[in-house]
Amino acid sequence: MTAVEFQSVSKRYSAETPLAVANLNLLCREGELLALLGPSGCGKSSTLKMAAGLEDLTEGEILFGGRPVSALSAGRRNIAMVFEDYCLYPNLTIEDNIAFPLSVRGVDKNERRQRVGDVLAMLGLHDIAKRKVTDLSGGAQQRVAIGRAMVRDPDLILFDEPLSHLDGDQRIHLRAEISRLQKTRGITSILVTHDQNEATAMADRIAIMKGGVLQQVDTPARLYARPANTFVANFIGEPPMNLFPGEIGDDAGRITIPMLGEDIVIGDERRHAFAARRHSGLTLGLRPEHLIVEAAGDGAERQANAVVTYREPRGDADSLVLRILRDTSTMVAELAGPCTFRTGDKVRLRVPAANTNLFDSESGVNLEFDT
Amino acid sequence: MTAPLKSCKTAADGLQLLNVSKTFDQTEVLHDIDLTVAPGEVLALVGPSGAGKTTLCRIIAGLETPSSGQCYMNGTDMTAMPPGDRRVAMMFESYALYPHLSVGDNVRSPLLARAKGGLPPTAGQHIEQLLAVLEIAHLSDRLPSELSGGQKQRTALARALIQNPNALLLDEPISHLDAKLRHKLRGEIRQILNARPHPTIWSTPDGLEGLSVGDRIAVLIAGRIEQIGTPEDIWLRPASVKVARLFGDPPMNILPGELQDGQGRIDFHCRSMTMTLPPALAASAKAIKGRAAFLGLRPNGLTLHRGDDQSAIATTVYSIESFGKYAIVTLITPPGDLIKLKTADVQDLKLGDDVGVRYASDQLLLFDGTTGRAAYVYS
Numbered sequence A: 001m002t003a004v005e006f007q008s009v010s011k012r013y014s015a016e017t018p019l020a021v022a023n024l025n026l027l028c029r030e031g032e033l034l035a036l037l038g039p040s041g042c043g044k045s046s047t048l049k050m051a052a053g054l055e056d057l058t059e060g061e062i063l064f065g066g067r068p069v070s071a072l073s074a075g076r077r078n079i080a081m082v083f084e085d086y087c088l089y090p091n092l093t094i095e096d097n098i099a100f101p102l103s104v105r106g107v108d109k110n111e112r113r114q115r116v117g118d119v120l121a122m123l124g125l126h127d128i129a130k131r132k133v134t135d136l137s138g139g140a141q142q143r144v145a146i147g148r149a150m151v152r153d154p155d156l157i158l159f160d161e162p163l164s165h166l167d168g169d170q171r172i173h174l175r176a177e178i179s180r181l182q183k184t185r186g187i188t189s190i191l192v193t194h195d196q197n198e199a200t201a202m203a204d205r206i207a208i209m210k211g212g213v214l215q216q217v218d219t220p221a222r223l224y225a226r227p228a229n230t231f232v233a234n235f236i237g238e239p240p241m242n243l244f245p246g247e248i249g250d251d252a253g254r255i256t257i258p259m260l261g262e263d264i265v266i267g268d269e270r271r272h273a274f275a276a277r278r279h280s281g282l283t284l285g286l287r288p289e290h291l292i293v294e295a296a297g298d299g300a301e302r303q304a305n306a307v308v309t310y311r312e313p314r315g316d317a318d319s320l321v322l323r324i325l326r327d328t329s330t331m332v333a334e335l336a337g338p339c340t341f342r343t344g345d346k347v348r349l350r351v352p353a354a355n356t357n358l359f360d361s362e363s364g365v366n367l368e369f370d371t
Numbered sequence B: 001m002t003a004p005l006k007s008c009k010t011a012a013d014g015l016q017l018l019n020v021s022k023t024f025d026q027t028e029v030l031h032d033i034d035l036t037v038a039p040g041e042v043l044a045l046v047g048p049s050g051a052g053k054t055t056l057c058r059i060i061a062g063l064e065t066p067s068s069g070q071c072y073m074n075g076t077d078m079t080a081m082p083p084g085d086r087r088v089a090m091m092f093e094s095y096a097l098y099p100h101l102s103v104g105d106n107v108r109s110p111l112l113a114r115a116k117g118g119l120p121p122t123a124g125q126h127i128e129q130l131l132a133v134l135e136i137a138h139l140s141d142r143l144p145s146e147l148s149g150g151q152k153q154r155t156a157l158a159r160a161l162i163q164n165p166n167a168l169l170l171d172e173p174i175s176h177l178d179a180k181l182r183h184k185l186r187g188e189i190r191q192i193l194n195a196r197p198h199p200t201i202w203s204t205p206d207g208l209e210g211l212s213v214g215d216r217i218a219v220l221i222a223g224r225i226e227q228i229g230t231p232e233d234i235w236l237r238p239a240s241v242k243v244a245r246l247f248g249d250p251p252m253n254i255l256p257g258e259l260q261d262g263q264g265r266i267d268f269h270c271r272s273m274t275m276t277l278p279p280a281l282a283a284s285a286k287a288i289k290g291r292a293a294f295l296g297l298r299p300n301g302l303t304l305h306r307g308d309d310q311s312a313i314a315t316t317v318y319s320i321e322s323f324g325k326y327a328i329v330t331l332i333t334p335p336g337d338l339i340k341l342k343t344a345d346v347q348d349l350k351l352g353d354d355v356g357v358r359y360a361s362d363q364l365l366l367f368d369g370t371t372g373r374a375a376y377v378y379s
């Protein structure tokens, strides 16, 4: 068990390209599972490869349990890795692949059998333990790779997209099993993933990166409820949070939403957040599941302010892309599915004040974010 | 439930597979596949890893020969046609980018292969637009080795989408991207495909992605088509336990048990509970020959209740996964069945709490315990 600390770490692949990782300061606590999440190309894998010793640091230092490791080769770091394209030994059986790290270290036969048996059972590979790994589908191969990493209780496990080739059922099963095992054995782990559900389900904390720069490190619940800035707000949550302009009205907490031609009133307890900002711009954030969508028409009674341009069924929920009639901007709503709205339907949208997030439009900073 | 095409003639338009099977070293990986994809249609091919999705795509592209059966394109048998003559564009799950070509040249390559006297003047602009939609325009001059995983995937996707083929095959095209970009690209790629005249197959292990992008969905499990239908069909009336388990996050709970006839009613009995079937389900229970049955409980059709409640299933909270807008609560019954429930509110729920679970009767499904097929009555 080891804490991992990135101290002012930067990575540049070549003189022509921008920094892949820029001045990263990040702590993965002892026994914690920390997820790195961010858009494609933001530097997640680069960060992990530096921890693994597979890429050099351009600047900074990485500490394992307080000790600098950048001078240590990958083989001397006592870490296990599960990468998306991590290779198994093709000529060995499943069992022998998993046993390999133990055999190399001379663990005795009985203990080896016991530990390999545990891992096989956990991953549902018991019945096929004697098969060659080349006969397996990608998903099953990945389970073997995870088993091989887990079997020898390393100080640190680094996962890069370990579940991305598995189907939903296996994924949900395996993510629960990995995190149960990780928690019970208390192995410090860093997980790189593009899948926020995976990060949320498995991680104690999530670090969000964008263009090589760390944006926020927090528990999944805090990231969802109080994103530090508009980037995190719009990145976390599926479909993404709606962001739209608001204008601060009177002192009673009234905010006008020009695109809907509507006002909302922010309650007393939240008003201080923008009390002093009468004339600067405000960006409102509203999660799609909070946007209220009602059937509407052309008449004065419940007049339409938007039209459904695209409906995406998602099983127990449907997401609707809506074009605002006033200015043709778009919003996304999520309703219980299957819903009755169809493309072309006219609707009336309402914004519930209590569910809004308030951001400074220039800096994008959440006005109610306290660290 | 395969469409009954065997006796009828081939479809004049679009892509059609008739009785396609494929065996590798005595293992049958595809069994008697019948499938049609109409011009302009997007068929989502959903199946777990190893189901045969990639093999099916490779057969259509001409990279594998079926052991039996035929492939037709617009009414013409192309089973024996070499890949180069089929004009089928395929995006590979493994990307298969040319390592020595830049992103831009990789995307341009299929056009160059086809163009006799150079590219049409509009080609450059098309490529630029497409790269912009996929958010990789700034990487145009990079080599594949200088890209992240998701950037490679989008380059391969662009190379497939730039073509104007007879059929387009996308094998897990957006699996490596984050939720936000996936959400955006599902919509944008659908709009691109809506304007296209060719059939498209979009393969994915993610059931929800299939529901979102497919005009119809074909569910492929262990080399067999389990069901073909619209997103609503698949979601509301999955044809089997296997299909039900592929769709939904988390998937439907399935409890094995047996049917017991009472006076004027049918009970479903399993080790965790006994329940009198609501009338609609009791009617479908008649379609089940034996006594064995599976009861399907949708995670979002369940509610939690504290205190004594005879009508509720007794459980203990086993794990709680919180996702912001909802949480998945896993409950364990005294005999050890796990039941997952999706709820917006888990306030003051703790591991180890004893709670009752109630079910909405319209969120229950019944399956034959022997065959795993769904039992429905159609009114």
Ligand SMILES: Nc1ncnc2c1ncn2[C@@H]1O[C@H](COP(=O)(O)OP(=O)(O)OP(=O)(O)O)[C@@H](O)[C@H]1O
Pocket (backbone or CB within 6 Å): A013, A014, A017, A020, A038, A039, A040, A041, A042, A043, A044, A045, A046, A047, A194, B145, B146, B147, B148, B149, B150, B151, B176
């Ligand atoms: N070997 C390399 N040479 C040059 N640039 C590279 C190299 N590897 C990665 N990059 C660039 O560095 C940046 C970060 O890449 P990285 O692989 O860390 O991203 P990522 O967050 O893991 O993305 P993804 O989710 O797409 O896998 C990207 O812009 C990428 O193009």
Ligand SMILES: [Mg+2]
Pocket (backbone or CB within 6 Å): A044, A045, A046, A192, B148, B149, B150
């Ligand atoms: Mg990566």
